[in-house]
Amino acid sequence: MPVGEDVWIPSACSMCYSFCAIKVHRVDGRVVKIEGNPDSATGQGRLCPRGVSGMMLLYDPSRINAPLKRTNPEKGLDTDPGWQEISWEEALDTVSERLKQLRAEDPRKLLAVSSVSFRNDTIFPRLFANVFGSPNSWNSGAGNHCGNAEHLFGALLHSAWCKQPDTDYCNYLLNFGVPCGFGAYYTVPGMAQRMADARERGMKHVVIDPLLSPTAEKADEWVPIRPGTDGALALAMLNLLLNELKVYDASYLKRYTNGPYLIGDDGYYLRDEETGKPLVWDAGDHKAKPYDAPDSEEFVLEGEFSVYGYRGRTAFSLLKDGVKKYPPELVSQITTVPAATIYRLTQEFADAARIGSTITIQGHELPYRPVAVLYFKGAQGHKNALLNAMALELLTEMVGASNVPGGLLGQNSRCLGHPEMGKPSWSPKEGPDGLLVAAGGWPRMANVYPPRSVTPSDSMDLKGMIPTASGSSASTPLVMKEPKRFHMPYSIEFVLHMGANFPMTFGDPLKVADAFQGAFQVSSSLFLDEATYLADIVLPDTCYLERLSLDADWVASNAPGGEWCFHLRQPVVAPGGGRRSISEVILEIARRTGMEDEFYSLLNAYLDLEKPYALEAGQHYTWEEIVDRHYRAMFGDERGIAWFKKHGVLKWPKKVEEVYWKPFIKARVPIYFEWFKRAGEQVANLAQELGIADVIDTASFQPLPHWRPCPSYEESRPEYDLFAFYYRVPIQTFSGTYNNPWLDEASQIDPFTYHISINTQTARQKGIKDGDWVQVISAATGHSIRARARLTEGIHPEAMAMANCGGHWSRYLPLASQPEKGACFEWLVPLDWKHVDIPTLTQDLCVKVKVSRVEGP
Amino acid sequence: MGFLDVAVSFRGITRGVVDAPQVQLRLSPDATVADLLHSLGDRYGPRFQERVFAQDGSLQSYVTLVVNGATVEGSDLGHRLAAEGQEQVEAQVFIFSAMAGG
């Protein structure tokens, strides 16, 4: 240990996927403090409580320090595996031999499981699965974590993975339950500062949420809503905007959307006989023309016309008519939001949009639409995910507030590269039918437009069959359980698992465990958490303070405006015990299984490594060399990891045409999702053919939004009278941080992390007092959980709610698994096809429960 | 009029839709990326075609083609495989599995 050492080392946090820049204070070889790096534009020098507490993860005595193998052949969620320490040599030999055999049999039998929480490092095992020859990788977040439908529309409308309000200019933010800038969501501390600045500037923030959350309590207004009905509220607002107030941005809709496209009575575009392009109606010439006809300026946005003897109505007219079904008075009964409030919010939104106004920024005169609508998991994590999300997105589109100053910004939709190198670089573009094709991270993930072919899926996530599915898939454990039923010619026999505590993130833990039980599981993990109860071999992983990451940024970690900022995540201390970074372990396994050259060529393609940075066959590269090449390929020879180790961050100003890219890109976005309809028909036919039509519900493949209640709304037993939902707290990340003593201390002080929140009046009717133990039984799973009740006026009277993923039970997490450390919501969530939104493969989190007072834990 | 010999290697899950890790093709000297992929599509049938092309015939964004060490832009189906006078080309086809999610 170096005596007298006292240094601050720049790196990047990985306690969640915001990846804030940090400075780590190391004294005599030990980390003594972590602070935000003020040089970084991403976090602006701020950290959240989790970021500050990272050193307690580093020095947690419960961390794993040596490879382990199970001695108990019986697997179960509460069956002790009987761990026995083994050498790295034995562990790697066993794993490599099994993998070699598996690859020879059928490489598809491998599944890589990971989580978004350590995103950049989990890419590596997934790439390994890819080169191995398996299409199966799964981020286990479709339950609690993944934005699913939100990501789909992020691609289709914003060329982005997620969205943020333009806090520099937005004046009115309608926020459907997103903790943006208040402890979760993306770019957390950076957005916290930006939201605070926007509030000080005068931005009105209205939060629609069943819970008076940390976000809602700091807003101008909290509008309580019945869980799962946000989409219905958006439909009523669309109805008012289009049919009563008649406030919409007609010139935006004509120029930048498919609003003027003519739709036949069969629901499909009317197409030009010669070019096959969708037709629009030219008011000047009184005839139909392809949408991109050069001699046409006057497209009609509304109306009904006759083309080739067929009736054609504009997409916009169909939307406008369609939402008439949702008058505020009716929607008030669905949502419990008073009709007068719906009228008022819509009027405020319409007024604030300032349709027709412009603003000049850096010499560019741009549309100025200072309103945004934000939503994420809460609004769309339902059976009706696709159509809820569609309705919410269309509010922003109707007023033209998409990717222009003041509006809703795709989080880094466009990058024109570093001024010297021109890298990294991506840009949305025009695709078939004039519609937007997403760029950024999308092309290498699961891009959704142009539509993928509908084919029998060869992967457990069914993405080959469902072309609209973009995020984490709810189908993986369901298909794993019955592969033959889905015509999979193989089953999962090997699970390569890293950083995802999947029994605590994905619905009924017993059913999840049941799906995984038969596979040989190798887990690279920090702790012996619940997921490792199913493992056969556990490899001790390094935490973010001990490892070098492939990179420390992604499209959703850079702030939406201001400056581009790139970082390095470097080891601040040497790995403790016998820990090894999963990325280095994967390289070693690739070597031992004879896949090294193939792996290099895949990395070259994935990371865009070309000569002289490309990894060459026949060579052996260290992990550090690979990361260095990645940085130098992007930023030039002088800016390899040595440069980043010293300087910490590389930043440059964002251009107007990157942040407010819409007026600069010739591509329309859909407000009528014609291809969803076609996809639905194709999926239905295929499901019929495969004999799985009983579980593949295609009713939501609609081109326009409409309201469909969740199955929980059918629950008629009177004792199951409350809707249960979960929320995210700023103090914990999913199920990964509950063993951290500092966060535990903060969670004890916070009234909503470890307790179950119930409305005061509702609780009184049930004889429940503040602090009483309560039992919650799920109508859907029959499982129950227990925790203390926290009575609050700040929750919808028909709901109960709880935080993230507490209620651990692993006996190897001595702090997290104590009583009174919260409860695990997943016990309440059913894992079955009835509760999956098929178009987005989203798991429905809407559960009816019975809550009663009990004596103790 | 000569020929262009193209050595194609399939990487990762692409190998699940073809029958060998490598194949040798002979194309015309001015062959494009589209010519190569269609020729592979003819050889390997609908399964390959459906994975590589979107419904409208454009290249799926998760398919990457590397020709002589340089990545070809997905939209650039008209890109010529070889420079004037070049007689041999090495190409690698990658299909990336869906890797998105929370």
Ligand code: SF4
């Ligand atoms: S927001 Fe996430 S990345 Fe940033 S400090 Fe907190 S835990 Fe770390």
